[in-house]
Amino acid sequence: xxxxxxxxxxxxxxxxxxxxxxxxxxxxxxxxxxxxxxxxxxxxxxxxxxxxxxxxxxxxxxxxxxxxxxxxxxxxxxxxxxxxxxxxxxxxxxxxxxxxxxxxxxxxxxxxxxxxxxxxxxxxxxxxxxxxxxxxxxxxxxxxxxxxxxxxxxxxxxxxxxxxxxxxxxxxxxxxxxxxxxxxxxxxxxxxxxxxxxxxxxxxxxxxxxxxxxxxxxxxxxxxxxxxxxxxxxxxxxxxxxxxxxxxxxxxxxxxxxxxxxxxxxxxxxxxxxxxxxxxxxxxxxxxxxxxxxxxxxxxxxxxxxxxxxxxxxxxxxxxxxxxxxxxxxxxxxxxxxxxxxxxxxxxxxxxxxxxxxxxxxxxxxxxxxxxxxxxxxxxxxxxxxxxxxxxxxxxxxxxxxxxxxxxxxxxxxxxxxxxxxxxxxxxxxxxxxxxxxxxxxxxxxxxxxxxxxxxxxxxxxxxxxxxxxxxxxxxxxxxxxxxxxxxxxxxxxxxxxxxxxxxxxxxxxxxxxxxxxxxxxxxxxxxxxxxxxxxxxxxxxxxxxxxxxxxxxxxxxxxxxxxxxxxxxxxxxxxxxxxxxxxxxxxxxxxxxxxxxxxxxxxxxxxxxxxxxxxxxxxxxxxxxxxxxxxxxxxxxxxxxxxxxxxxxxxxxxxxxxxxxxxxxxxxxxxxxxxxxxxxxxxxxxxxxxxxxxxxxxxxxxxxxxxxxxxxxxxxxxxxxxxxxxxxxxxxxxxxxxxxxxxxxxxxxxxxxxxxxxxxxxxxxxxxxxxxxxxxxxxxxxxxxxxxxxxxxxxxxxxxxxxxxxxxxxxxxxxxxxxxxxxxxxxxxxxxxxxxxxxxxxxxxxxxxxxxxxxxxxx
Numbered sequence: 119x120x121x122x123x124x125x126x127x128x129x130x131x132x133x134x135x136x137x138x139x140x141x142x143x144x145x146x147x148x149x150x151x152x153x154x155x156x157x158x159x160x161x162x163x164x165x166x167x168x169x170x171x172x173x174x175x176x177x178x179x180x181x182x183x184x185x186x187x188x189x190x191x192x193x194x195x196x197x198x199x200x201x202x203x204x205x206x207x208x209x210x211x212x213x214x215x216x217x218x219x220x221x222x223x224x225x226x227x228x229x230x231x232x233x234x235x236x237x238x239x240x241x242x243x244x245x246x247x248x249x250x251x252x253x254x255x256x257x258x259x260x261x262x263x264x265x266x267x268x269x270x271x272x273x274x275x276x277x278x279x280x281x282x283x284x285x286x287x288x289x290x291x292x293x294x295x296x297x298x299x300x301x302x303x304x305x306x307x308x309x310x311x312x313x314x315x316x317x318x319x320x321x322x323x324x325x326x327x328x329x330x331x332x333x334x335x336x337x338x339x340x341x342x343x344x345x346x347x348x349x350x351x352x353x354x355x356x357x358x359x360x361x362x363x364x365x366x367x368x369x370x371x372x373x374x375x376x377x378x379x380x381x382x383x384x385x386x387x388x389x390x391x392x393x394x395x396x397x398x399x400x401x402x403x404x405x406x407x408x409x410x411x412x413x414x415x416x417x418x419x420x421x422x423x424x425x426x427x428x429x430x431x432x433x434x435x436x437x438x439x440x441x442x443x444x445x446x447x448x449x450x451x452x453x454x455x456x457x458x459x460x461x462x463x464x465x466x467x468x469x470x471x472x473x474x475x476x477x478x479x480x481x482x483x484x485x486x487x488x489x490x491x492x493x494x495x496x497x498x499x500x501x502x503x504x505x506x507x508x509x510x511x512x513x514x515x516x517x518x519x520x521x522x523x524x525x526x527x528x529x530x531x532x533x534x535x536x537x538x539x540x541x542x543x544x545x546x547x548x549x550x551x552x553x554x555x556x557x558x559x560x561x562x563x564x565x566x567x568x569x570x571x572x573x574x575x576x577x578x579x580x581x582x583x584x585x586x587x588x589x590x591x592x593x594x595x596x597x598x599x600x601x602x603x604x605x606x607x608x609x610x611x612x613x614x615x616x617x618x619x620x621x622x623x624x625x626x627x628x629x630x631x632x633x634x635x636x637x638x639x640x641x642x643x644x645x646x647x648x649x650x651x652x653x654x655x656x657x658x659x660x661x662x663x664x665x666x667x668x669x670x671x672x673x674x675x676x677x678x679x680x681x682x683x684x685x686x687x688x689x690x691x692x693x694x695x696x697x698x699x700x701x702x703x704x705x706x707x708x709x710x711x712x713x714x715x716x717x718x719x720x721x722x723x724x725x726x727x728x729x730x731x732x733x734x735x736x737x738x739x740x741x742x743x744x745x746x747x748x749x750x751x752x753x754x755x756x757x758x759x760x761x762x763x764x765x766x767x768x769x770x771x772x773x774x775x776x777x778x779x780x781x782x783x784x785x786x787x788x789x790x791x792x793x794x795x796x797x798x799x800x801x802x803x804x805x806x807x808x809x810x811x812x813x814x815x816x817x818x819x820x821x822x823x824x825x826x827x828x829x830x831x832x833x834x835x836x837x838x839x840x841x842x843x844x845x846x847x848x849x850x851x852x853x854x855x856x857x858x859x860x861x862x863x864x865x866x867x868x869x870x871x872x873x874x875x876x877x878x879x880x881x882x883x884x885x886x887x888x889x890x891x892x893x894x895x896x897x898x899x900x901x902x903x904x905x906x907x908x909x910x911x912x913x914x915x916x917x918x919x920x921x922x923x924x925x926x927x928x929x930x931x932x933x934x935x936x937x938x939x940x941x942x943x944x945x946x947x948x949x950x951x952x953x954x955x956x957x958x959x960x961x962x963x964x965x966x967x968x969x970x971x972x973x974x975x976x977x978x
Contacts, residue, residue: 135866136436140429140462141469142862144509146855147422148473148502153851154408154415155498156481156490161844162356162404163488168837169396174301176347177392178359179208180366181302182373183345184385189338194377195385199346202372206365212239214345215329216306217338219317224276225269233259233275234320234342235282236307237329245299246322251287255328260291260309260319275321280335282321283328291319295827306343356404357491359397366393403841407486410581410845414852419505425859426466426509430516433458441517445525454521455514466509474502484851486844546593549586556583560925581845584651584918585852588643591914595639595906596632603628615891620899630863631903638860638907639914642948645853646915647922650938652846654923658936659839662929663830664720668697668777669805671813674826678802679817686804687816694718694806694813697777698788698799702760706783707746708775709791709799712737718805719776723934728772735769736787743767747785749775755782761798763791773934776805780933838928846926860907861955864900868959896960904952912948916941 170178182199192215199211217235225231235257243253249261251271259269264285275282292300294310309317323329333341353359374386434441441454449457477498481490490498559580603625624631664670679686679696686694695718698709712733715721721729736745743757743764748771757766766784774780788796806813810829817824920938927936 136429136433137462137465139432139862139866140426141465141472143422143425143429144466144469144506145473145476146859147419147426147509148470148505149477150415150418150422150852150855151501151505152474152477152498153481153484154411154418154848155494155501156477157411157485157844157848157851158404158408159356159490159494160481160485160488161407161841162400163354163490164486164840164844165400165403165488165837166353166356166359166397167488168840169393169400170352172832173393173396175298175352176212176302176349178352178362179348179350179393180369181345181347181392182211182370182386183343183347184387185344186340186342187344187385188340189333191382191385192341192344194380194382195344195373196346198373198376199369202369202376203348205372206369208348208350208365208369210240211346211348213326214238214242214303214306214343214347215341216303216320216343217333217336218340218342220277220336221316222278223282225267225273228267229276231263231267231275232316232318233263234306234317235323235329235332236320237323237326238303238307239326241299242322243324245297246292247290249288249290251285253324254286255324256283256286257321257323257328257332258287258289259285259321261288262291262309263319264288277336280337282332282335283323285321286324289322293824302345302347303343306345354489355491356397356400357493359393359400363394363397399837403837406841407844407848409578411848413578413582414585414849418852418855422505423509423512427512427516429462430458430513431520433462434517434520437461441521442525445521451518451522451526452514455516455518458517459510459514462513463510466513467506470502470506470509474499477502484847484854486840486847546590546597549590549593553583553586553590556580556586559583560922584647584915584922585644585849587918588647588911588914589640591910592636592639592643595910596636599635599906600628600632603631615895619892619895620902623895623899624903634860634863634903635907637856637863638904639911641853641856641860642908642911643853643915643918644856645850645948646912646941646944647919648846648848648850648853649944650916650919650941651923651926652843652850653939654919654936655839655843655846655926655928657939658923658927658929659834659836660830661723661934662932663833663836665723665774665776665779665934666932667720667805667828667830667833668803669695669718669720670807671805671810671829672777672827673804673806673810673813673817673824675802675804675817676823676825678796678799679804679822684820684822687820689816690804690806690808690813692717693808694804697803697805698796699777699801699803700760700763700799705755705759706778706781707759707763708777708783708785709788709796710785712787712789718807720805721776723774724772724776728770732770732772732785733787736785737789739790740767744786745769745790747772747775749773749778749783749785750780752782759784759786761795763795777803834929834932842926842928857951864904864955864959865962868900868963893960893964896963897956900956900959900963904956908948908952912941912945916945 182195184195187195196211196213203209203211215237219232219234221232222229223231223233243258246258248258251258257275263269265288269285269288271286271288272284274284292308294304294308296304296308300307307320307322309320323332350362353362370386374383377383377385437458441457444454444457478495556579560583677684678698686696695711695714697711697715697719700707700709710719710733715733716730732747736747738745744759744766746759746766746768748755748766748768750773751768751771759766763786775783775785778785804813804817808816810827810831814824814827916938923938924935
């Protein structure tokens with residue numbers, strides 16, 4: 119009696135279609151379960167990477183800093199850190215020290231200089247641009263003072279009679295904002311000339327001995343800025359960041375205990391390490407994504423398990439005679455359920471393993487741009503293993519229950535009644551109720567969107583709204599299609615035999631047809647929703663930052679470049695424009711150059727045709743006043759312009775404009791303003807499409823002072839946008855997987871009905887139908903099914919995404935609101951794939967007819 123179980127794996131080869139369906143169903147279920155865990159963990163890793171990119175590079179680990187520390191206490195703090203750092207896995211600490219301002223420092227007999235002495239361990243000098251001199255022991259002086267006052271190499275400064283080390287190098291001053299290496303040293307190493315900083319120059323000592331000697335010579339009792347940090351490798355995973363944070367806490371605690379024992383506990387601040395807030399934000403981002411996709415992941419896994427239950431029923435029907443015989447010979451339900459596992463278990467295991475591996479290998483394609491934690495990878499393996507165990511248990515349980523009911527208890531008479539009740543139950547009302555509940559949450563989803571809030575609020579019900587809407591529409595469409603097919607026997611299109619045959623074939627397979635229709639509609643709609651919302655948030659970030667900055671980069675200048683003594687650098691001439699800004703009357707007024715504005719500003723969010731025409735209009739003087747483009751007009755907006763300009767005469771209106779956004783404002787052409795009026799403009803900026811670093815170098819090379827600068831990459835905190843995008847990328851993944859399921863279901867449905875279609879097709883061919891007409895009939899059948907799913911899914915998905923994108927906007931305080939991106943590429947892609955699948959399925963159906971042996975089919 120053990121032979122059927124031993125031969126089960128080989129017997130499974132008699133039905134390769136069942137093996138393929140079982141393996142693919144298991145693959146998809148394990149893929150989605152594994153992908154959900156990896157997606158959330160990768161979101162945490164991506165958030166960590168984002169936070170490390172906006173955090174000073176020496177702030178990932180512990181930071182010991184104290185203002186106005188006594189010079190005599192510095193060795194104790196430094197030695198304590200050096201003693202305990204190796205025990206916690208940290209390398210050599212990097213020390214930065216800066217004195218107070220030293221007014222009255224004398225160079226070449228002139229005692230009117232104000233300098234600060236500074237020192238930075240290890241690579242400090244490597245990150246200064248040396249213009250003259252060497253690294254010989256001494257001081258490096260900033261080039262602004264050295265060039266202006268002709269201070270050369272070898273000059274020995276004097277501070278109230280105390281001789282300082284000689285000048286051995288001239289370096290380029292660190293200006294605000296400084297290079298990334300000096301991020302944490304900005305208070306001591308950077309000169310903020312815009313704020314009338316009293317420092318003429320920061321003189322860096324080339325080594326610690328020189329610095330200590332200078333401090334001792336002057337007799338300074340305290341150090342204004344003192345900083346100890348570590349240059350650690352930037353963490354790439356959330357667990358790595360949390361481990362680094364924990365080691366930082368431990369080191370701080372040990373150093374504090376050490377210094378407390380010496381009576382110097384106050385040298386270590388009681389605040390937390392700098393990177394802790396970044397780790398908290400990354401943890402919150404990971405939790406947000408996980409909570410958001412968890413309901414969808416559970417539904418996906420359960421649907422996959424339900425698919426395997428369907429496979430179990432199909433296997434039961436195919437093996438019904440064998441199971442009856444084995445049951446009559448004494449095999450129990452559990453043993454026969456084990457037979458199903460023995461026959462289909464290997465393909466299910468292989469498919470599940472392939473799904474888990476594919477989820478890991480393709481994470482970079484569908485998931486956030488971050489590395490998952492090793493622990494998350496283990497959890498993902500556990501989820502895949504649990505899904506496989508559940509699938510095999512479900513397979514055995516379904517077969518065992520059917521065997522018990524049919525062979526031990528007898529056939530249940532009310533089976534058909536229950537099935538009929540399930541078929542007619544209005545499931546779409548239940549899903550519509552869930553969609554309505556999600557909408558009530560989504561309507562207030564952006565309520566927590568405020569400046570300074572690093573992450574948007576999370577409401578899983580709001581996030582499920584798009585999916586439930588698509589599911590409701592799919593079920594309603596399937597319900598209507600079921601009723602239409604039920605009444606299709608009244609159709610009379612025999613004058614068009616291809617159409618009549620297509621209708622009859624659809625009516626003869628209502629159950630698989632409605633199943634494919636639901637899955638196809640849900641796949642296309644979910645894919646459209648996920649892609650639309652995910653890409654909508656990414657485009658919203660780009661658009662908002664572009665409008666806020668005005669271009670790719672904005673650099674404030676102290677004079678109108680190109681309109682005065684300083685010309686626009688040649689490298690920026692074709693991609694930049696100059697904009698002036700006036701305020702004071704409640705409306706922002708921008709002074710633009712019509713000839714170059716479209717080349718340098720971010721005009722993508724402005725109707726280009728309207729903008730060109732309006733710029734032409736405001737460039738012509740108007741005797742009634744100042745011709746302007748009116749932005750964000752409101753009834754309270756007055757026509758009064760600042761600085762004595764004539765009242766505004768609107769030449770047209772625009773809803774949004776670079777730098778102004780949607781706030782009330784005016785745009786004026788500089789060509790209608792006099793030289794005196796241009797000179798009264800208090801603020802000028804260069805808007806450029808060039809990278810910020812390149813534009814900064816070019817302008818500073820031309821001698822332009824840049825008090826402030828900003829780029830699209832740093833203007834806004836992009837993490838809230840990314841979290842929403844990462845969440846809905848999983849929805850798009852779910853749609854893609856459902857799309858694969860729909861395609862397979864369609865092809866399997868054609869394959870399952872091969873004998874029936876082959877016999878019917880062979881008979882109609884013998885009755886005189888042309889093969890081309892038969893092919894057209896199959897294409898009509900399959901095209902109607904696929905076309906309906908695509909049309910309904912696309913319309914529903916795009917509509918839902920269009921409603922949802924503005925409400926998922928994590929920065930509603932910035933204009934413009936998020937909008938749905940252009941859906942045309944997605945629609946064309948879906949249509950092309952649909953046409954290809956229909957053509958393939960039609961070819962398979964017609965090929966089965968052309969290769970069929972009619973006599974054998976009739977005899978069978």
